[in-house]
Amino acid sequence: MKETFYEVMRRQGITRRSFLKYCSLTAASLGMGPGQAMQIAQALETKERVPVIWLHGLECTCCTESFIRAGHPLAKDVILSMISLDYDDTIMAAAGHQAEEILKETREKYDGRYILAVEGNPPLADDGVYCIPGGEPFVDKLKYMAAGAKAIISWGSCASWGCVQAAKPNPTQATPVHKVIRDKPVIKVPGCPPIAEVMTGVITYIVAFDRLPELDRQGRPKMFYSQRIHDKCYRRPHFDAGQFVEQWDDENARKGYCLYKMGCKGPTTYNACSTVRWNEGVSFPIQSGHGCIGCSEDGFWDKGSFYDRLTNIQQFGAESNADKVGMAAAGVVGTAIAAHAAVSVIKRLSTTSSGSVPEKSDQA
Amino acid sequence: MSVTTPNGFNLDDSGRRVVVDPVTRIEGHLRIEVNVDNDNVIRNAVSTGTMWRGLELILRGRDPRDAWAFTQRICGVCTGTHALTSVRAVEDALGIQIPENANSIRNIMQLTLQVHDHLVHFYHLHALDWVDVVSALKADPKATSELAQSISNWPLSSPGYFRDLQGRLKKFVESGQLGPFKNAYWGHPAYKLPPEANLMAVAHYLEALDFQREIVKIHTIYGGKNPHPNWLVGGAPCSINLDGTGAVGAVNMERMNLVSSIIDRCIEFTEQVYIPDLLAIASFYKGWLHGGGLSSTNVMSYGDIPEHANDYSAGNLLLPRGAIINGNLAEVHEVDLRDAEQVQEYVTHSWYKYADESRGLHPWDGVTEPNFELGPKAKGSKKHIENLDEGAKYSWLKAPRWRGHAMEVGPLSRYIIGYAQGNPEFKEPVEAVLRHLDVPVTALFSTLGRTAARGLECQWAAHKLKYFQQKLMANVKAGDSSTANTEKWEPSSWPRDVKGVGFTEAPRGALAHWVHIKDTKIANYQCVVPTTWNGSPRDPAGNIGAFEASLMDTPMADPHQPLEILRTIHSFDPCLACSTH
Amino acid sequence: MSEQAATAAHRTSIYVYEAPVRLWHWINAAAILVLALTGWFIGSPPPSVPGEASDSFLFGYIRFAHFAAAYIFAVGFLARIYWAIVGNHHAKQIFYLPLWSPKWWKEVLFEMRWYAFIEKAPMKYEGHNPLAHLTMFLLFTLGSIFMLLTGFAMYAEGAGMDSWQHAWFGWVISLFGDNTQNLHTWHHVGMWVFVVFVMVHVYAAIREDIMSRQSIISTMISGERMFKDDRP
Ligand code: HEM
Ligand code: HEM
Numbered sequence A: 001m002k003e004t005f006y007e008v009m010r011r012q013g014i015t016r017r018s019f020l021k022y023c024s025l026t027a028a029s030l031g032m033g034p035g036q037a038m039q040i041a042q043a044l045e046t047k048e049r050v051p052v053i054w055l056h057g058l059e060c061t062c063c064t065e066s067f068i069r070a071g072h073p074l075a076k077d078v079i080l081s082m083i084s085l086d087y088d089d090t091i092m093a094a095a096g097h098q099a100e101e102i103l104k105e106t107r108e109k110y111d112g113r114y115i116l117a118v119e120g121n122p123p124l125a126d127d128g129v130y131c132i133p134g135g136e137p138f139v140d141k142l143k144y145m146a147a148g149a150k151a152i153i154s155w156g157s158c159a160s161w162g163c164v165q166a167a168k169p170n171p172t173q174a175t176p177v178h179k180v181i182r183d184k185p186v187i188k189v190p191g192c193p194p195i196a197e198v199m200t201g202v203i204t205y206i207v208a209f210d211r212l213p214e215l216d217r218q219g220r221p222k223m224f225y226s227q228r229i230h231d232k233c234y235r236r237p238h239f240d241a242g243q244f245v246e247q248w249d250d251e252n253a254r255k256g257y258c259l260y261k262m263g264c265k266g267p268t269t270y271n272a273c274s275t276v277r278w279n280e281g282v283s284f285p286i287q288s289g290h291g292c293i294g295c296s297e298d299g300f301w302d303k304g305s306f307y308d309r310l311t312n313i314q315q316f317g318a319e320s321n322a323d324k325v326g327m328a329a330a331g332v333v334g335t336a337i338a339a340h341a342a343v344s345v346i347k348r349l350s351t352t353s354s355g356s357v358p359e360k361s362d363q364a
Numbered sequence B: 001m002s003v004t005t006p007n008g009f010n011l012d013d014s015g016r017r018v019v020v021d022p023v024t025r026i027e028g029h030l031r032i033e034v035n036v037d038n039d040n041v042i043r044n045a046v047s048t049g050t051m052w053r054g055l056e057l058i059l060r061g062r063d064p065r066d067a068w069a070f071t072q073r074i075c076g077v078c079t080g081t082h083a084l085t086s087v088r089a090v091e092d093a094l095g096i097q098i099p100e101n102a103n104s105i106r107n108i109m110q111l112t113l114q115v116h117d118h119l120v121h122f123y124h125l126h127a128l129d130w131v132d133v134v135s136a137l138k139a140d141p142k143a144t145s146e147l148a149q150s151i152s153n154w155p156l157s158s159p160g161y162f163r164d165l166q167g168r169l170k171k172f173v174e175s176g177q178l179g180p181f182k183n184a185y186w187g188h189p190a191y192k193l194p195p196e197a198n199l200m201a202v203a204h205y206l207e208a209l210d211f212q213r214e215i216v217k218i219h220t221i222y223g224g225k226n227p228h229p230n231w232l233v234g235g236a237p238c239s240i241n242l243d244g245t246g247a248v249g250a251v252n253m254e255r256m257n258l259v260s261s262i263i264d265r266c267i268e269f270t271e272q273v274y275i276p277d278l279l280a281i282a283s284f285y286k287g288w289l290h291g292g293g294l295s296s297t298n299v300m301s302y303g304d305i306p307e308h309a310n311d312y313s314a315g316n317l318l319l320p321r322g323a324i325i326n327g328n329l330a331e332v333h334e335v336d337l338r339d340a341e342q343v344q345e346y347v348t349h350s351w352y353k354y355a356d357e358s359r360g361l362h363p364w365d366g367v368t369e370p371n372f373e374l375g376p377k378a379k380g381s382k383k384h385i386e387n388l389d390e391g392a393k394y395s396w397l398k399a400p401r402w403r404g405h406a407m408e409v410g411p412l413s414r415y416i417i418g419y420a421q422g423n424p425e426f427k428e429p430v431e432a433v434l435r436h437l438d439v440p441v442t443a444l445f446s447t448l449g450r451t452a453a454r455g456l457e458c459q460w461a462a463h464k465l466k467y468f469q470q471k472l473m474a475n476v477k478a479g480d481s482s483t484a485n486t487e488k489w490e491p492s493s494w495p496r497d498v499k500g501v502g503f504t505e506a507p508r509g510a511l512a513h514w515v516h517i518k519d520t521k522i523a524n525y526q527c528v529v530p531t532t533w534n535g536s537p538r539d540p541a542g543n544i545g546a547f548e549a550s551l552m553d554t555p556m557a558d559p560h561q562p563l564e565i566l567r568t569i570h571s572f573d574p575c576l577a578c579s580t581h
Numbered sequence C: 001m002s003e004q005a006a007t008a009a010h011r012t013s014i015y016v017y018e019a020p021v022r023l024w025h026w027i028n029a030a031a032i033l034v035l036a037l038t039g040w041f042i043g044s045p046p047p048s049v050p051g052e053a054s055d056s057f058l059f060g061y062i063r064f065a066h067f068a069a070a071y072i073f074a075v076g077f078l079a080r081i082y083w084a085i086v087g088n089h090h091a092k093q094i095f096y097l098p099l100w101s102p103k104w105w106k107e108v109l110f111e112m113r114w115y116a117f118i119e120k121a122p123m124k125y126e127g128h129n130p131l132a133h134l135t136m137f138l139l140f141t142l143g144s145i146f147m148l149l150t151g152f153a154m155y156a157e158g159a160g161m162d163s164w165q166h167a168w169f170g171w172v173i174s175l176f177g178d179n180t181q182n183l184h185t186w187h188h189v190g191m192w193v194f195v196v197f198v199m200v201h202v203y204a205a206i207r208e209d210i211m212s213r214q215s216i217i218s219t220m221i222s223g224e225r226m227f228k229d230d231r232p
């Protein structure tokens, strides 16, 4: 099982020649000369695997579940050959203090060299009592492990944004990782959960290129999060044509028309679902008939029903959307105008007939 | 001090206190504290959920059609079962009928979860309690091959295959970077497998890790992704269009074929790898019959997998329904989730507040109000807990009770009830296993029994998958391809004030959601979850929960290395995010 | 303003809205009409079109019309700003409010009383009366900036992260809590602000044309403000 990066690449059908080519490309992209390409090749052939510590806060473990679904590379190759997953309470063999010792040891032995992956988030209310693995508030453990980490990966919408437990009224004050750890690079890999190959893609990129991926304004890797579901949705021609599912399981649904009217959030959701797709490309939510619910977006739980095209405006209470507010306002204004016009007319008529001619109508 | 609980356990907390926190290879955060006597036998057990997310509060005021998505995020491991429970609860409240095809698709989704979850549990969460990875280095690949071929026709079993694997394992261990296998209990005296069996198990650990990815593709086809596929109140979100215009945008022949082929492989893997491994491993451990706990006295299941749509009566459910109390297998009680006297939750020992904590609340009247406090006998502080005080509040799990009884739920409970009801689908495989291992029926009430029942259920579910996929095809062939009923989709068509309950048999046991819908919004939502039953803390009468009961009287080889505790607790497949939600 | 009014008292007509302003006004009005109409359909699409997707582009055209009108609206707004700088002093009026002038505030209150039928006669203005001025600044000028920013931020999403639209307007997304669903919602609310503005604006224009002491509608056509009397 212990294989170097090189061996894994070999096993996946990559020849020594293309391996070396890969190394020289890597060297070139890092601005190094050809001499250093050999160094990289050597390093990848022999180097120690990067320790990864995977902590769980308040979450549902679906990020781990998604991760083990990875097909390329296989999750087992990532876990056993590309990185050293020294701590992940969902799969690790050790428990209790034998498990906790690994945290301490990693901080001492690999200070500044390990990656901290976080699934879920710390609740801050009431001194953190809503998540106390090991008898201590999770937030303390998170800060302790973050302090020695090279970089932090925020897995999923929980770690990235807060996700479901942070939905209103957020009873535990669940808080995304970057709001607690401010002095380390944080790579957000949102999604509820994120796509398996997106997760392994981010990890292997870091390991293979020995640098962090380019991030967008919100801290997400551009390679997977720079476009919306809608931008590459295969139902987009139906959107442009004006062909929509009008009701669940209607004729249009059976023909695979656009789900916009069923509340699809593809137009506002940045994720790789419509391109990478799920579970090795088998499908993705829209392909299986349900709209995107926006699961990789900040606060997607609190925008109103997943089935509404026009979503809620928090400021005006849970029941309102833009059209309801707008029509109400236009109705009030319209009525006021009509009334005002009526009074104006009556005034004008009555003042003229009463004979007390006002100045302004002198020349009317 | 020694006391006897109403459910018949002698608790003695005078011995040495041992803490296991975190309990790993589970979902979520669990803490176990036990007291061991001078012979290192467990005499007192305390199970504590150490997380709470507040989903029941978050659901209030929401659109009931959205609830499935929220509740599904209670857990990503038993992904889908909460969503199914939720749409059933909402449909029950609003009187929505679903099409026959939607029922088949939902059953397929649920059975896929059973197969996946059980397989992953056995190999990736539980196996390392029985399998010593490091001992596999000492195995003879040829003997391993013989062992493998003697129990199954599975093709990956040549000496070369095992030699290659062993070689890679050796390099891995020698690298000094043990990753997830670091600091574990290798060499612990409780491990009983010969090196060859260990090597075979390691091979299947890796094969199962690869194969589980395939199983979930059924969810991907009908629900768009896994984990967390999509669901719909009123049916299933995927349309069926076998051969019409635009069929490629729906469930079509190619999709159906993909599902069918995955189902065949599920049956194959379960029967040629999982069950043979289970029996082989069990045969080395059949002397270790600890961990029975409540299984020999109080078990319950709600039933699931409706044959026909919209009928949730026991007769229409393929998984058994009922409750057994006080060990009387001759009588299976009917379970009524609407009856205010049956399912009730207590919080005397939970970190919640009720107006009157001496009484339990039926979930329709359920209250969730957090209230964290450590008891007077607790050691340490809120920010650094050393020991909990089980005399006071000590867990984020509520304590659900059925007519006042602490109950065990899960595959073993389902099989015991099916067995007691004389249902051959459950009785015959159980008897076959008992015969194969040459153990009495009482051996069922144990850690091993729980693990075995899960394997049998995985096999049962794989076959039922095939059944419902064929049923779906037949119904489409007969001209019905409807998957959703939208008559009551619009909230304006709903009654003003209604209550509903939905239930499933989740991989870990009986699950139900109770919903109160008022003015088209959720007024109250309460989930009572399998691990809430099993991991429950004490109730006001002093009954201990199923986890706690199962640990009682177990001897430990070395309390410092809590392998026995892990083994028994893992046999329930705990899910703490589920249990506290 | 009353100095202006005072000087105006001796003349019957004054040139207020220069040709570019008038031209802009009507082009702008047409653009907004298109924007609101197509915007409405973007929010609530018309019934589905039958046939092959490749045979129609209805929703595409609706959105195209919205974006085309949006560019006209945007260019017009910039041109209008330019004219505020180089044009006459009336051209500057809608871009600022004399919040520091107590007299202006007093006249706002006066106009309110006039609209509440408390004052018997209105005052005379060369440009917009203070209440109109206030409404135009708040609803139209700020409203336009808001619609431009939110609109181009959404447009940037389609144009992609490497587009100039994204470089210039991407920051707006973050103002709305990083989920562009909010952006859509608020842009949509903005449409209703415009609907309300136009309703009030057109009503007031017609009413004032009849009831005030000066010409109104024809002024936006000819540019000449005609006064109906000679009194201050
Ligand atoms: C008075 C001016 C405008 C009005 C009344 C208006 C109105 C609307 C409305 C009602 C929507 C639908 C929003 C939704 O429900 O999602 C919309 C969408 C949009 N508007 Fe505007 N808009 C205006 C100006 C602009 C401008 C200046 C731009 C800049 C390019 C713009 C770009 C967009 C874009 C990109 C969309 C989203 C289209 C889509 O999602 O397919 N709008 N507009
Ligand atoms: C979308 C529709 C419209 C918008 C956004 C709009 C906007 C404006 C703005 C911003 C001004 C101030 C011009 C300046 O000072 O530079 C203005 C003035 C004016 N508009 Fe409109 N307008 C619209 C439609 C109309 C219509 C339909 C009429 C005719 C009934 C009209 C009549 C006038 C008049 C008469 C003025 C001059 C007011 C005055 O003399 O004080 N507008 N409009």
Ligand code: NFV
Pocket: B027, B074, B075, B076, B077, B078, B081, B082, B506, B507, B508, B509, B511, B529, B530, B531, B532, B574, B575, B576, B577, B578, B579
């Ligand atoms: N306990 C539990 Fe679940 C299950 N099975 C659900 O209801 O795991 Ni997360």
Ligand code: SF4
Pocket: A059, A060, A061, A062, A063, A119, A120, A155, A156, A157, A158, A159, A163, A164, A191, A192, A193, A194, B073, B076, B228
């Ligand atoms: S992001 Fe979503 S899917 Fe992942 S742990 Fe959180 S709730 Fe679960």
Ligand code: SF4
Pocket: A229, A230, A231, A233, A234, A235, A236, A237, A239, A257, A258, A259, A260, A264, A265, A266, A267, A286, A291, A292
């Ligand atoms: S289905 Fe959703 S993402 Fe796809 S085109 Fe329609 S609106 Fe866009």
Ligand code: F3S
Pocket: A191, A192, A229, A269, A271, A273, A274, A284, A285, A286, A291, A292, A293, A294, A295, A296, B225
């Ligand atoms: S709901 Fe999530 S999984 Fe993809 S299609 Fe939408 S981001």
Ligand SMILES: [Mg+2]
Pocket: B056, B398, B526, B527, B528, B529, B581
């Ligand atoms: Mg509950």
